[in-house]
Amino acid sequence: MSERYEYERVAAKIGEEIAKGTRPPGSMLPSIRDLMATYKVSKTTMENVIRLLSDRGLVRAERGRGTVVLDRQGGHPTRVRVTQSAVAAAPEDDDLEDWEAACAEQERTGALVTVAVSEGQARDDVAARLQLADTGRRVIRRFKHARLDGRPAQLQTAFYPVERFGGTPFAEEHRLTTGTYAAMRELGFTPANRDEVVSARGATPEEAVELRIRPGSPVLVIERLTRDDQGVPLELLRIVADSLRTELAYEDLPLPRP
Template sequence: MTSSGDIAADLRHRIDVGAFPPGSKLPTNVELMSVHGVSKATVTKAVAELVDQGLVFTAKKGGTRVRHRTPITLPLSRYRSALTPGGVGGPWETATAAAGLDGHMELVHVDAVEAPEDLAALLELSPGDTLLYRLRHAVLRPDDLVQIQQAWYPSHIAVAAGIDTIEKIEGGIYRKLSAAGHRRATASETVAVRMPTAEEAVQLRVGGRVSVLAVERVTRDTNRRPLEVLRAVAAADRIKLSYDDLPLLPPTAEG
């Protein structure tokens, strides 16, 4: 008798060899039941196994589709490259273009919000101070959402830099901040692995058992003033963070 594990193994093999490429639909439950001569419960269990492994996702409309799993390497140098004179892309566009991929940053929401205690502390402000909040999706065209980015900026800095707009910032946020006299100098990152929230799982098209990589970054300018708090979430099998050319030796004492 064909088991759910047998069906899952067959579908997994067909996904691996490209019979079902990323974005394509799996056969319907009825089709799988007919082909394998099994019950709906057996097919449902087989598909759930593939969802848990991060191979497919089930949409409310559109059936069960194969996940995009192309890993994206994000080198630390993407921030430096994004500020190269004449450039028009932000860090995400810069990193994906270097890998030969068509990435773009999609602006979802912009709003003025009151700073909660945690963000106020990171930005060296008082709770309740006004922040500019920008929600962005890092996407590979046409519709592969790889990373969810939430970013907060002190309101007075955001207004002066002209990033308090509902329009996409051509050239990236850091280029606009630099032009307003807030040249970013340092970035401190904390990286953690956790399970996704229900909302994140839906947006990133992963099952509840696929881990996500959660990054929190605080960026400061040359005067050590905090410019930005960014929190980014991506499926852990989609992002590789590369911290290139980090200094390991202490500075040499002079005199």
């Protein structure tokens, strides 16, 4: 029997077990050594099996854990819903932050965790987006994990001008007690509109460590700039999301009137 036929046969067998739920999403495959013994194949063949299953989006090797079964069969990625009507209304709660609710709707465990809050000089690209003058380029940086079933699925980094948000709850090392926009309103700001750009690229080595994926794995990059009613930037939010565990849904978008 050729090696190619052999690893395709084993991959099909494991794929069938995943489809039937014998190996459910989030479970770990046995070690390569144990899989070799179970399917009576060589190490090279088993490594090719894992590579093939990974290419099909059924499993993923994760640093320090092993090979995890993904939830691609059945198609139930956690969805972050952003609708045109919600954008126009500037909701009290920030829909991109409502991670727990999005996860709960799909019977998954979600948590938005504040990892670090710091103050420092803004990089050139951040200063330009926030329209900061050269003499006032200090920003508050809030870094958060959006976790799905205990593991980071998104890395969220938000920047706020110190001259507007210094000494407020945005500068404190704990999670805001309300949504971002509600907290802004409590301080007297009026978030009125936002721009949002979504792109894709490979994960950097640093992002890969945080998300527990391999460097170069595809990630979604969401950049959102929120302005007040005078057009002055209030927040720059950058999200790096594991593309296999996050789906963005833009629903009920209005069509142009004739």
